[in-house]
Amino acid sequence: MCYKVVERYSVCKCLYFEHSIDPCQAYGQRGHTVQEKTVLVGYACDRHSRSSGGPRRSDSGYSSEKGSCR
Incomplete structure (x- = not known):
């Protein structure tokens, strides 16, 4: 079986x-x-962490530039 992560x-x-x-x-x-x-x-992504008004939390350390919101 093939997997995609x-x-x-x-x-x-x-x-x-x-x-x-x-x-x-x-x-x-x-x-x-x-x-x-x-x-x-x-x-949370940059878009959703800003809109929530809550404290910003860092991501896992990988480059977030390739991510996209749905």
Whole structure:
């Protein structure tokens, strides 16, 4: 079974980073599915941490520039 790891902010669930698929031998065959695994990182994205009025908390230390809000 193939897996794709997706990192999301733990509070707002906005996308932080989407990793490429880790393919198995059946990748690309008919009826084969890719299972998504979500890893929660940081607290909230810049957009949601500013709008909440609460204290800003830092993320996990990875570059947040590639993240996007839903």
